[in-house]
Amino acid sequence: MEIRYTAQILTYGQFRSIWNLTRPTLSLGFSQAVFYLLPLTNGLWSSGDYDQSLGGASPEMTEKLLYEGKAKKIFLTESEDELLVFYKDDATAFNGAKKGQIESKGQLNNAISSVFFELLETAGVRSHFLKKTGSNTMLVKKLEIIPLEVVVRNIAAGSLSQRLGWPEGRVLDEPIVEFYYKDDALGDPLINNNHIAALKLASPCDLAFLEEEAKKIDRILSAYLLARRVRLVDFKLEFGRHKGQILLGDEISPDTCRFWDAETNKKLDKDRFRQDLGEVTEAYQEIYNRLTCQAVQKYRALVKVRLKDSVLDPQGEAILRSLSSLGLEDFQSIRVGKLIDISVVGENEREVSHKVKKLSDDLLANPNMEKYSFTVEPVK
Amino acid sequence: MTCKAAVIVFPGSNCDRDCVRSFEAVTGLKANLVWHKETSLPNYDFIILPGGFSYGDYLRCGAIARFSPVLSEVKRLADRGRYILGICNGFQILTEARLLPGALLRNHGLKYLCRDVYLRVETSQSPFTSSYKNGQIIRLPISHGEGSYSLNPRELNTLNDQDRVVFRYASAGGTVGETSSPNGSQESIAGIINRERNVLGLMPHPERLAEADLGGLDGRPLFESVLAALGGQA
Incomplete structure (x- = not known):
């Protein structure tokens, strides 16, 4: 490890790129980050050329x-069954x-996909995901990809709207599952089960499994996201086949999903691009950030605002005086306040x-004349 | 002289144009209407928060107007010694914004009151009342449902000690007593000033009686006082 290399090779821009790549995922201090980078600089940039698309890759x-x-x-990796996926910052749309x-898309999608795959794993959905190995990389099982894009829709948007x-x-009454034939030359056309049978892409049994699995994934992800206001x-x-089993493959990220903020419907996905x-x-x-934060829950708060005891309440007095004409007795005092009913989300x-x-x-409440009290309870 | 006045317009203000007209008629200076979204008022020496029902008086009178963008600028100017006048709803906003102490509560009779009242000028030691005499009895209209001034006893003592009660409701004969307040205000208070004596709030409407055609001139000296404080001649 030769320290003099860093001074010669890393321009500020390069250093910043590496810094940005390593900082969020590794939470390293400054000196640690530089230290961590040294082997990378020797392997990757000893020629002095900086390959943008490989930033953060291991040698x-x-x-x-x-x-x-x-x-x-x-x-490829040393294991026949495993592959290393590197997420790029490149973005394409409308079939290229x-x-x-x-900027930073590669590491964000890698991190987001990892969270989703782990979440699905614990919920019983098997995928190709093995582990996240770096800011832009994950280790996966090697799949024989089924050339189908399985799309699940909960809300009309994009090509469904068209x-x-x-x-x-x-909002759709029931989720819609669609199949698209993965073929760039044809423009990934929408196909049905008869097409799939004719193309011999999947057996009726496998197709039923794909549809059920897709719906199950939809339920898991929707609930998880909604609790985080998405x-x-x-x-x-x-999906793809691995040793006779069908596993979920590819990625789950803002590149492949539409996410809207639950309150404002602000788009938080590739539609922005x-x-x-x-x-x-x-x-x-x-x-x-939302995925990694605590789930938020809806609460109902009831705030009671009342005049301070020392402040005269003419309204309450007027009501009290009227009671005798109703034949009601035994009321000692009446004071009128406000009840404010609030719906609010929060972590706890x-x-x-x-x-x-x-x-x-x-x-x-105006502290000059009013006092308040409140209750907070979770809403089912 | 280049002094200018700004009259802030909130959604629901309804005395804004009266203020512009009276100020201009009495002082000969220019007053501009300024929308509450404005965040900078660099060229104004005098700011009026007019009467009305800002934000429909929802929650409490003035409680929501207090969060208007312009209010932070008004606070900044108050800190720098510019003259700020809050009339009626403007007074309510100034208390909600804590630029003046206390609060304005529902009238004790629960009714909206719209009539002329008599006031005693308690101090001429202010840039807003220097053209009145101490103890002078004047007649101005009130027009409010929440004008009952309330303040804790300790701060009330401070107000009195510092000569900061500027107007009290009085009888036509000039006496201030238990019955002279039309709305139940503590100590019949109708208007107060801050410690630095550059921010005044009052419930009655001086801008509605500042020209002879309107049936009275008792509001006029207030604007003349401001003109004098700004260094001009009436």
Whole structure:
């Protein structure tokens, strides 16, 4: 390990790229990060050339590139059954008609997909995912890919809106599962089970399994995301065979899903790139942040605002005086206040109580004349 | 002289144009209507928060207007000694914004009151009342449902000690007593000023009686006082 290399080889831009790549996932301090990078610089950049698309890759990956796709590179490993997936920053849309780069997309999609695969694993969905090995890389089982894109839709958007004339945002009564034939030359056409049988892509039994598995994945992901204030609009899955079993493959990320913020419907996925909405990296980062944060839950807060005891309440007095004409007795005092009924989301009761207290102090009650109390309870 | 006044317009303000007209008629200076979304008021020496029903008086009068973008600028200018006048709903906003102490509660009779009242000018030691005499009895209209001024006893003592009660409701004969307040205000208070004496809030409407055609001139000296404080001549 020769320290003098770093000074010669790394320009500021290169260092920043590496720093950005390593910082979020490894949480390294400054000196540790530099230390960590030294072996990389020797292996990768000893020629002084910086290969943008390989930022953060480990040296051995440069040897055995198996396949390069639009968003990922696949490398062979020493094990016959395993492959290394490298997520790129490259982005394409409309079957490659639109091309570009999304800063940090590779590492974000790798991180997001890893979270999803692990979540599905614990829920009993088997996938090719083995482990995340680096900021941009994951180790997976080698699959014989079934050339089908399995799409699940919960809310109308994209090609479904076009095909059926349904406005974007229309909530579907039941999820719709669609199959697309993976063929770039044909433009990935929508096909049905008869086409699939004719093309001999999957047996009726396997096809039924794919549909059920896709729906199961939809239920798991939708619930997980909604608890983090994200609506799963639709998503694409790919499957493959490994030692006779059908496993979930590919990736699950903002490249392959439509995510909308549950409150504002703000798009948090590749539609921001497709439609030039800006803040693309920020949206991907937001999804990662939501996935890794605690689930939020809906709470109901009831805030009671009343006049302080020392303040005269003419309204209450007027009501009290009217009681005798109703023939009602024994009422000693009546004071009128406000009940404010609030729906609010938060991580736990303590955090929500804190927010409601701030709202009450700052706005709902005027401390000069009013006092307040409140209750917070979770909503089913 | 290049002094200018700004009259802030909130959604629901309805005395904004009256303020512009009276200020201009009395002082000969220019007053501009300024929308509440404005965040900078660099060229104004005098700010009026007018009467009305900002944000429909929802929650509490003035409680939501207090969060208007312009209010932070008004606070900044108040800190820098510019003159700020809050009339009626403007007074309510100033208390909600904590630029003035206390709160304005529902009238004790629960009714909306719209009529002329008599006031005693408690101090001429302010940039808003220097053209009145101490103890002068004046007549101005009130028009409010929540004008009952309330303040804790300790702070009330401070107000009195510092000569900061500017107007009290009085009888036509000029006496201030238990019955002289139309709305139940503590100590018949109708208007107060801050410690630095550059922020005044009052429930009655001086801008509605500042021209002879309107049936009275008792609001006029308030604008003349401001003009004098700004260094001009009436």
